[in-house]
Amino acid sequence: VRADPFAPPDALSELREDQALRRLRYPDGHLGWLVTNHALGWSVLTDSRFSTRASRCPVSDPEKVAALAERGDDPVMSGFLLTMDPPEHTALRRMQTGRFTIQHVSQKQATIERVAESCLDAVEAMGPPVDLIATYAAPLTSLVLCELLGVPSDDRRHFERLTAIRSDPGATADEDQAACEDYRNYVRGVIEAKRADPGDDVLSDIVAREELTDDELAGVALQLFGAGHDTTATQLAMSVFVLLANRREWERLSSDFSMMGSAIEELLRYLTIVPLAPVTRRAREDVVIQDVLIREDECITVSLGTANRDPEKFERPDELDLTRDSSGHLALGQGRHMCLGQHLARLEMAIGLKALMMRFPTLDLAVAPHDVQMRDEAAIIFGPEVLPVTWS
């Protein structure tokens, strides 16, 4: 349990001060490495001698992993960018990047604003108190994703169900398996629909190229749905949470939206919602970093949260300062796997925060900050389970 829900666990921060590169025993017994500072984290993530085909997670429940392995459920899915290396990764990513450029994403501004306002209409009609995640952060990002991928808005239940199970470390291997199966059937249906009736979206683009197998197309769809909703929803909810817990910052941003650009980067840096689990690489050859030999096939995990609070990189790192220059943070990753949808996430954050502040200037937490129930540390994305808010 974290003493401060916005800061990385103290034990990890202490490692950074003590020895930022050290051995880490993974749950399956593998002896690898853990990086906790910014400079080494950056260099590992941008070094092509490290592969993402690690198939290993520093905090997963080994019994669950074993149960999934017995069923032959390979965690390396075809078409899934995060488990691919060049040249296949490069080719597949380039099929999608045109839809995620700053220019292309900015054309979606009106769509996102419309979705945000309609969610807020529903919140207002409901009246206080509400859970801001279930009523705003989650529907906003899910419905924007449905619009951008050209699927009916009802479809959000399919991808939200798998994410909920994946975010619940108490879920059994059977539940995980069943949710995966449902999800795979769903995305196969989506791909068939795009083949029959192409739309103006990234999935239709890739289907129309006729270069990928159906399994690869399913992987692409899985990644787009999976990476595109809970991440931004959680970042938005955590941002509202930290701003309300530091009321002056809420007032400061509400009174001057020109600082939104730097505020979003600082909220990304300060909150860093990706915990240890997904940021593991494997050495493809012997690599020496800082006079330490990382042997071929050894895994190395980067702690993004402590890297983003590294005093060597950021002055007064534990202070939330919405006007500072936070560029160079690792909250969206680094290197060739850096978040594909990062500019979409930024735009959703900017629109989502501004619309909320304008509609409910008196918004406040409905419980004390320390009573906000947080997800388990082993969740893929760290954030509140629910965010009870009220207004007058």
Add this chain to the structure above:
Amino acid sequence: MRVVADRDTCIASGMCMLAAPRLFEQDEEDGRVILLTESIEPSDADAVLKAVAHCPSGALSLLGE
């Protein structure tokens, strides 16, 4: 000071355009870097240094005078 971009290495993150929108654009087709100018005015030097330093693929480099 001149900046050069290696489009084979570029992963189309758009970080350069975010840091220095006067100098970089993203290709409409696949998002890869487009240099709007090669020679850098002194007023843009800081933004360019940031763009080069934050490029996730190492596709950008600076050449001196």
